[in-house]
Amino acid sequence: MFEVGQSASVELEHLAEGGSNAELLALSGSDDNVYTSTSGKGLIMPGASDSITLTLSPEQAKYLSVASMFVNTNDAFVGETGLSIGSLASGEAFVMNMNVWDSGTEGNDELAATIPGPAGGGEGFNANRNDDDKVTFHPGIVSKDDGLATSALSANHRFLNPGARITITRIE
Ligand SMILES: [Ca+2]
């Protein structure tokens, strides 16, 4: 789904900037490397969780990638790419913390006009790339409380890595 230090795909740009997963999900119909795809139920609030069940053959689908926009940021997302799941035994579970990544497709200006979601209500995806065009660790946000006067964000929008925890359980 992504490679650290490389350009994000346009599909990932849609997710990171605007929260749309439709473009990534559509790859299972057009990209031979994507066996299947599915969506969560929607917004996951801090401390909350979601559960998704996938039916697949371990011979055909040995790797799992997962990503979600980090709301109230320019282009942050949380996720992991290419998690090896082919050797999980029935009943076995795998837990890991997931990093917050900067998709590198939009500068972290924190302006209301460029941040969709409740804090900004601004633009989601646009096709321009005015950041370093590399997926990197997200440096976090500054916020208006910490000196960025033009920021639409306040101290309670700040975050630290990791951004989420995933548990993968093979159930049969
Ligand atoms: Ca960025």
Ligand SMILES: [Ca+2]
């Ligand atoms: Ca963009």
